[in-house]
Amino acid sequence: MNKMTASNIWFSGKLCKADNKQKKGVDFKYDYDIKDPGFRCLQEAAVVCSVAKFDRSLPADRISAVKNDQTLTTREQDEKIKEMEIDWANKLKNMLYLDMPTSGDASESGLIKFFQPISDVVQLR
Numbered sequence: 001m002n003k004m005t006a007s008n009i010w011f012s013g014k015l016c017k018a019d020n021k022q023k024k025g026v027d028f029k030y031d032y033d034i035k036d037p038g039f040r041c042l043q044e045a046a047v048v049c050s051v052a053k054f055d056r057s058l059p060a061d062r063i064s065a066v067k068n069d070q071t072l073t074t075r076e077q078d079e080k081i082k083e084m085e086i087d088w089a090n091k092l093k094n095m096l097y098l099d100m101p102t103s104g105d106a107s108e109s110g111l112i113k114f115f116q117p118i119s120d121v122v123q124l125r
Contacts, residue, residue, distance in 0.1 A: 004110035005098060012038030022096055022117035034118055046111045047124045052104030054112070054121075058088045059101065 006018040009032060016031035024030070032039055058081070066072070066080050092100065097116040102109035112121050 003098070004106040004113075006110050006114035009039075009042060009114075011042040012036055018114055020098060020114060020117060023098060043115050043118065044124065046108075047115055047121050050104070050108040050111060052102050052108035052112050054097070054116075055101045055103045056089065056092055058085045062088075 005020070009016050009018045011032075018032070019028060019030055021030070034040075034043075062084060063081055066077050066084070069077065072080065097113050100113070102112065115121060115124075
């Protein structure tokens, strides 16, 4: 599967490697300083101008598989889907933002996956 990610960022006249804070952790030495005014401008522009968002809904292919299961009644299908939605929500809690599904443009998705561990995208918008 092809995942769009941010590789490099350009701000304040310099090119920096876009190492993901959630993946690399707090002890990693990052090329960028999140307090730099240029970084903050880049972050705001990338997040506010993007329509990409994290998609927390159960993937459609999983729902379709249950709906197409002829051995289950409609009620059983609905119950199974509810169980799967609960399991999916719990799985998302432990998932890296880099692995989390998104809806929207692939480039914008890569940007929100980079910026989310730094500052909540929804709150910034």
